[in-house]
Amino acid sequence: MSVNDNNLVRIRDLHFSRGRSKIFDGIDITIPKGKITAIMGPSGTGKTTLLKLIGGQLKPQKGSIQFHGEEIPTMKTKKLYEARKKMGMLFQSGALLTDMSVFDNIAFPLREHTDLPEVMIRDLVLMKLQAVGLRGARDLRPSQLSGGMARRVAFARAIALDPEMVMFDEPFTGQDPISMGVLVQLIRSMNDSLGLTSVIVSHDIQETLAIADKIYIISQGKIMGHGSPEQMNQSESPWISQFVHGDADGPVRFHYQACPYKEDLMAECHLEL
Amino acid sequence: MFDWFAVIGRNTVDFLARLGAEFLLFLQTVKGFYALIWRPSLVIQQLFSIGVRSMLIIIVSGFFVGMVLGLQGYNTLVDFGAEESLGVMVALSLVRELGPVVTALLFAGRAGSALTAEIGLMKATEQLSGLEMMAINPVERILAPRLLAGIISMPLLAAMFSSVGIFGGYLVGVDLLGVDTGSYWSQMQSNVDFHKDIVNGVIKSAVFGVVVTWIAIYEGYTCLPTSEGVSRSTTRTVVYSALTVLGLDFLLTAIML
């Protein structure tokens, strides 16, 4: 298969299920180089699972995931690890190693994967910390950081090895407006200045629409729609419209499946739940 | 009727699959020892948190167990006029059984539960996934040094337990109750066999070291990544370790006698 120069990741006909529940039922996603691609959807639709599939931590039952034109699911461990060095990932909780300082956390991938002298590692770490604005926090421990700071440190660590792609797992969840703004701006500017390809998984509509170049909306294992933020905003589809505008009732019901209220009150409910 | 067989069948298959997966993980971890030759600092760090931090509880417990043995042994033996054999009794009980077994039980409570909680929390806070995505194999980087440190620590701790216990028995028996110093030591020396007693005791504690540390690591690595999952796995570590140690102890004793 020829490698499309503009696309870093190509997912075709992906099927993945955990136990009996189907998480992905044949989805196609293309992630273009140098752009910010957002993958959105309600909670529990397996957005994080998708990132793990791209990172090769999970294997799909069926379908192809290509990174640089190479199949991730069938890769040998050694090759997979080489591919992962070209990906950075920022976890929801930051996933900083709790028994090390901020400095050591960022130095960690460098020390593990390179033979650089300590002086050079120091320079590199300070450079990354400067980029996320936390050079002064280098001696703090992860437990002393606020949620937003922890994510910025994790960001600095994710780009420590100068990857081609960074995946963000719910970067905006649970942030106050200021650190949210900081993160949004940081993702955008790093993407452009370092020539990164960014993949954002999120359900924070406003921030994501503001930053993304391309959006996929997933629900119940299917792609509900994709396109630019403007296209999503003006979408005719009632489902996408409900999701983007956050309406309480619509194609996705407000009520969990139940028998009619009146029957239930009269204790005449016979619905098999 | 057939449902019933299906349940048995499914459980058996599940059980075997889990066992196989656990064994594979164990082999991968042991394979990870190889890479540690070039990075001894990882093992030293773990020896500190596993071995050094268990040392105090082991030494204090060993001392008290030895003193109790001295007291009980003396009161039993003196009825037969055989209090000279106190040293033998204390030494054999400690070296053959109590040293390895009690050390393993204490180790499971002190170091095993801490290991499970540590690894479980690393899993719950996505640190293990994070390592994988940084192209670092958590089995080699996290599990292997801990297992190796546990295997090294256990026999050393058991030896400390036994020697401190023998000293404790000496304090009670000789200094307090008036057993002759000479007969305490000489009877001990002529009746404790190096191969049959000491070496076998060390083998036992090495086996316990593998088993207890592995249970702790496995429970942590496979726990549900929630706070409830971690706490449940921690409890399971202690319970499984205790049962396995006591069962294995019988088996090993039967084999080695």
Added chain:
Amino acid sequence: MLNSRIVEISVGIFVAFGMAALLVLAVNVSNVSGFGGGDHYTIVANFDNASGLKARSSVSIAGVTIGRVSSIEVDPVTYEAVVKMTIDSRFKEVPIDSSVGIYTAGLLGEKYVGIEPGGAPDYLEEGSVIRLTQSSIVLEKLISQFLFSQSSNKK
């Protein structure tokens, strides 16, 4: 991460302590030196009866342990007990006409082999056989002898 130097030092202490404990167990508790360690030579003695004697029982002169019993077998022809003893090479000058006996330490204690030195100018060496032996005393035999002599005295 703790100061790595403190970690290294305390791990060093831990390992040294553990090794020391193992050494104490090996040397002080089980007396490993009497077992194969160091130079030694083997002598043999045949007893009519070696009941109560075990491998690793001590061999002594004048109450001082100089070696240990290494094996006890039955001679298939004479039905005597063949007791092999390992003697520490420090005790080289044991006269060849010494006699050995199996004694009991205390009333209920262990059996041990006692050597009574003779006066010959030659010494025991590897493989020497001691002729003069005194078997272990079997309590039941002693009692029956005593009763027997009592009853014969009365006649």
